[in-house]
Amino acid sequence: QKEVEQDPGPLSVPEGAIVSLNCTYSNSAFQYFMWYRQYSRKGPELLMYTYSSGNKEDGRFTAQVDKSSKYISLFIRDSQPSDSATYLCAMTGGTSYGKLTFGQGTILTVHP
């Protein structure tokens, strides 16, 4: 079993929809949680970063972390065609600090 599990999708939604992306993990030492966005044939870029449990909002994006359930989510409000990409959750902490462990990524397509 992988340390980080992410539903690969693909996920297809109409423009304006609310999108929910999720990851579960097994390593209780993880404390830092990130969401990266990767466009086709590009490298990943950091979208959101949270430490420990709680919520963080940045514009149309909200990241949630529930350490008790080992579950993290990314919500995208008013989704746009430009949001079409692969979304990767990533995390680090404990003895793995400094090494990001990624989920396999969820492919999202937002239709006009």
Added chain:
Amino acid sequence: EAGVVQSPRYKIIEKKQPVAFWCNPISGHNTLYWYLQNLGQGPELLIRYENEEAVDDSQLPKDRFSAERLKGVDSTLKIQPAELGDSAVYLCASSLDMNTGELFFGEGSRLTVL
């Protein structure tokens, strides 16, 4: 500010041939990473450098893979000999402060082994 630069972007080789990838990180970033990304998968760490020291190479297949980071700046990842299963994207990333969780990735080097 220039981002992480990788070359070549694309490489096609026959199996058993050698191949090398080069990475120039963002200026001032002491930490450099090489990640492997298979199709439909997330990146997996191969090796992490702090300056010129490899601090985590536990996932690097040392029988055929090697890496170096001379003078703590540029880095080279080599595969010799390449196998069919090595076909993937090799991503280089650098970071200034791991506390922010922000790694800056290059566009990757896409390897196809025939």
